[in-house]
Amino acid sequence: MRLNNKTIRNYLFFSSVIFILTIPVFYVVVRRVLLNAVDHSLKIQLQEIRSNLNEIHSQQELSAWSRLDKDIALSPTDRPAKDRLYSVNHFSPKHREQEPFREIAGNITVEGQLYQLIIRSSLIENEDLLGSILSVQIGMLIILTGGMLWINQRVSKRLWQPFYVALRNMQTFELNKHTDLSFKTSTTDEFNELNKAIQNLFSRSSELYLQQKEFTENASHEMQTPLAIFQSKLELLMQTTPISEEQANLINTLDETNRRIIKLNKSLLLLTKIENNQYQTIEKIEIVPLCQRLIQQFLVHAESKRLIIHQRFEESFTLPVNSTLIEILLGNLLSNAIRYNRENGEIVISTAKNSLTIENTGAFSPLHPERIFDRFHKQTGSAGSEDSTGLGLAIVKNICTLYGYKISYSFDNGWHFFRVYFPSRILTESKNTLAAQ
């Protein structure tokens, strides 16, 4: 739930409670006030009648007066009683329904005779008034609450604007991409502090990330020279005479090991370069001819294992990509398919609408579908792994990430599938769609 809605929810809850509580209270209070007013006027009326009784001089005069006034009832009584006020309903023939009345009953004495006098006042107008007051009150409450909500929504939106900007900035922030973050200065101190904190965090992590990358790159570069010296000394050692078989074997092992270090170092350097986005030149590369060229290049290695390579290029498309990187991507996949294959095995390279698949026979158990793309993850015990740097697929993954390709691995009945999906928006279909070969 959004922050704004949360505040509004609280407001709504509060106003509903106030509504529910105030309306009956208000009703009761207004009713009481109105009733008091009616009672007061009834009392005054009774008092006035009492004080004006001396103007009535006969029984006839009295009954005539009482008959003229519909709101007065007069009846002789012999029991004196105190004045009392009460509510009562009378049937109104005019409205054909029960009507509420307020009555006062008191004794008066005319010409020595005790009478009970009842003065009544209709409450129906009062009820109407009460209704009107209530509806005005409810209307005002609704307008008030609605207005408050509306203002709150607008004000909040403006007030929280810097927060949402900061949030968006954080969401789009990527360590390996140099993004220029624009924070607006807000008039709210808290937001300015928040922005400052975020900016600090960003610049610190960027700095650390850069340092780490720089370290890897520098370390790899610095290693090149000692490795070159080591290799050159080995070559000179090879030239020394006489050389025994034992020495030759030792030198050979050293040379092999050195080659592995060099390879590892180069792969690490390549990884950092990809991450540093140092391969920026983008060309339009047609995928099928590139595959065919790579297959041709690797044919010697495939033939030495007597592998059969099937090419099923149903679609050809053009990718906007750096030529070195796409060659490394496909080269690594293809060389893996050769290296981890068995003797007399098979490889199928195929293209579909927006994907390229390299499948090969090999080990009879599946690889770990995610971990194989991790750095230095090696499948132990499989043929061909003893010489692996453990970086080949990490490089593949990195290139895919760089260009937004998706790579997946699956295993089915002795076949290993590596499939690269290219986002279809970047593809341009080639004019000559190739038939299956």
Place this chain on the structure above:
Amino acid sequence: MKILIVEDEQELMKSMVSYLRSENFLCEEAPDYKTARQKIEMFSYDCILLDVTLPDENGFLLLKELKENQKTDGIIVISAKNSIQDRIMGLNLGADDYLTKPFHLSELNARILAVIRRRHFQGQQVLVFNELVIDLAAKTVSVNNKPVDLTRKEYDLLIYLAYNKNRVVSKNAIAEHLSGDEAEIFSNYDFIYSHMKNLKKKLQQAGSKEYIRSIYGMGYKFEF
């Protein structure tokens, strides 16, 4: 043949000098830009090996100056950076070749010889080993004046070994020379053996002496 090596790493310098001296190269050393400049002004060289990262100046500056002064020395740029931009920049500035550290001395030697031959012996680029004649211009090989039909890889292999004659060339160096970047991907050297086997067989059948010898599986040597 005079060669100037501009390299600030003493040990690497020593290695290069030691390897190249046996090819009858006269090697002069310059550990920094200043020394290199002085030497270039005074003498001319058949080939200059130029390290890009020097302690006092960028090696490319020296390259620029050489070209501005219209010196005709062959130049091979050596860099620790295997970046395409560096390579393109070096070649654009007029370098004859570009080599990335770490490199094989045998590869360096072959490149130097190729550069010198391209610059000095136009038209008559022939290597003669008694009955075995390699025509570098026509890229043909003949034994006793009879042509031997070699594949591209076999030819490359023969030239590489011949350039480094009387020295052991390691399997790694051969693999890298023959397959370039692929050698980084594959460690399977079976393809070298088969190329080597075919080459030796073809030369032998044509009546050539056995010049190529395997040294305990460590590498090969062209003995002459």
